[in-house]
Amino acid sequence: MKVEQIYTGCLAQGAYYIVSENEAVIIDPLREVKPYLDRLEKDQVTLKYIFETHFHADFVSGHLDLSKKTGAPIVYGPTAQPDFEAIIAEDHQIFEIGNVKIKTLHTPGHTMESTTYLLIDENGVETAIFTGDTLFLGDVGRPDLAQKATDMTQEDLAGILYESLHSKILPLDDSITVYPAHGAGSACGKNMQKETVDILGNQKKTNYALNQPDKESFIREVLDGLTAPPKYFGMNVALNKGGYESLDDVMNKGLNPIPAEDFENFAEETGALILDTRSPAEFYKGFIPNAINIGLKGDFAPWVGSLIVDVKHPLLLVSDEGSEEEAITRLSRVGFDNVLGYLKGGFSAWENAGKETDEVRRISPEEFAAEFNENSKIIDVRKPSEYIAEHIDNADNRPLDAISDWVTSIDDSEHFFLHCAGGYRSMIAASILNSHGIRNFTEIEGGYNGIKKTEKLSTSDFVCQSKTL
Known part of the structure; x- marks a missing residue:
């Protein structure tokens, strides 16, 4: 058996790749699926299931593209109602992968369909839990994101989360490894540790949310200090639940080089926002007037989501030459699929064409x-x-x-x-x-x-x- 955490720092997100014998599963995959396909081919294994812990708000999952390319079914926990074909597991349902098993533990609270997946090894020993946004290291999932999808208050959801933790997770053995969906830097929690893997026993000792004396204290402490969630979260939930355009099509559309002579007119005709992904050190010296700078070498995608918000807004890119594909990929991770093209030759082409520039002091x-x-x-x-x-x-x-x-x-x-x-x-x-x-x-x-x-x-x-x- 092999368990691999595939961690993406700019999103503070962990996907998981599990192999046993000639079969594999992937939990909470990112939007771009080629790295997973490459792993499957290298290991010469078949993808049997794609497990989703919940409808993610902070990123667009790769479940649909991965399922189409491999034929593997998508699995959600109880109460999930996606707009596409999927296996809706029952609580405590067992899935076999090679010589190991994965057991669904319905753990609502962060969202009502939130599910933890319990890994049982070849010897029948419970070894790890993949907790999604139910349990983080140092924190638990914020219970205020699903209010619009339910008739519950955040206090109601926090109470449900308390019951899930105390009935499904805390009774498990202290030696079990905890694999969360996010780490420090994610907007899905407020007090996450920088580590990305821990054992449950240590979390029982150090996680403030697991050390509250009663449900009322838990609700109060978990809700205290929560800031408003980024405005794009709801749009990402809709994409994860309802479906989205293939990343291949998004990439083909976005990798459209536009000469400097045509770039300005193209932006005006389409109403596109010019997104300059160069570093601040380059941007301030000169840029296209009205361009917005969000540097690719930073928390690029979350800031795009927080500040541009509308995932359907048309975008034109100004990037360092050769980084356009990376920019489009990272935008797609948060649902910004409407990239119409990029400035051919980068900003130097704009300058060489004698176009107007602006600068920051x-x-x-x-x-x-x-x-x-x-x-x-x-x-x-x-x-x-x-x-x-x-x-x-x-x-x-x-x-x-x-x-x-x-x-x-x-x-x-x-x-x-x-x-x-x-x-x-x-x-x-x-x-x-x-x-x-x-x-x-x-x-x-x-x-x-x-x-x-x-x-x-x-x-x-x-x-x-x-x-x-």
């Missing part, structure tokens, strides 16, 4: 310290928990994920400095501000991490972030 932390005075206005676009932990005195915290709510309130007649933690998010904000005609600002390279090294500015006392979640 960016300065170093040392230059910021020299320019700063008591009348300076500062906008800090980090998360509230980061801001509370430590910030420049009198800085105004305006989180990036809420920029659509505050961008229209900015007074462009008053200059301000703009920063995040390291420069990635602040350049996204800078590009959005520019697209709204707001230009009287200066972005700080290296963000707060660089600013505090200057030791020339007054900052708040440090507060551990774990206390601010």
Whole structure:
């Protein structure tokens, strides 16, 4: 038997590949299925089942394409109602894969169809659980995402989650390995550990949610401090439940090179948003006016989902040459399938064609310290928990994920400095501000991490972030 965790850092997502004898299963696959097909071919095994722990909100699963390419059926837990053919397992139903077995444990609460899969080895020993978003390392799945799909409150769902954990998971042996669907950085939980694998016994000791004295305490603590989920989550659920376009077709449409001479007209005719995926260090020096910068080398897909929101919005890409396919793939992971093409030759082709360009004023932390005075206005676009932990005195915290709510309130007649933690998010904000005609600002390279090294500015006392979640 072989169990492999296939972890994708930019989504903080874990898929699982299990082989026994000449058969395999995959749990919660990503949208692009070629890596799984390559594994199957290399191992010379047949994919018997595709297990889905629930209808995912933060990414689009590869279950449909994988099933079409392999013939393997898709399996959901009890109460799931997908709009396509699938096996809807019963609670405690057994599936055989080679010499091992997988047992379904219906664990509603995060969503009502949420299911944990229990792996039983060749000797009949229960060895691992694949918990989806029911149980994370250090946390449990947020119980506020399924409210619109049910007539329940988040308190109701949290109570159901408590019962699922205490009746199905906590009675299992401490030695069982826990394989969650997500790790630190995912918006599906608030207190996840950086580790991606643990044993259940350690989680019973260290996971705050598993150490509450009663259901009421569990409900209160699990719901405390939850921020609003990203706005694209509901659209991803709909795609996972209702179906989506083949990734092959999405790729064929998106890999459409558009010459610089035609790019601007194409954008105007289609109403496409120009998404510049270059690094902040390249973007600020020059970019197509009104382009939005979300760097590919970062939490690209989640930020696209959070800020663009509408997965059907047409997109045109400006990317480093050779990275277009990666950008389209990562966009597809969160359901953004409507890429119409990319700038042929990259941004240098635009410059060489003599087209209009724009830029962002960016300065170093040392230059910021020299320019700063008591009348300076500062906008800090980090998360509230980061801001509370430590910030420049009198800085105004305006989180990036809420920029659509505050961008229209900015007074462009008053200059301000703009920063995040390291420069990635602040350049996204800078590009959005520019697209709204707001230009009287200066972005700080290296963000707060660089600013505090200057030791020339007054900052708040440090507060551990774990206390601010």
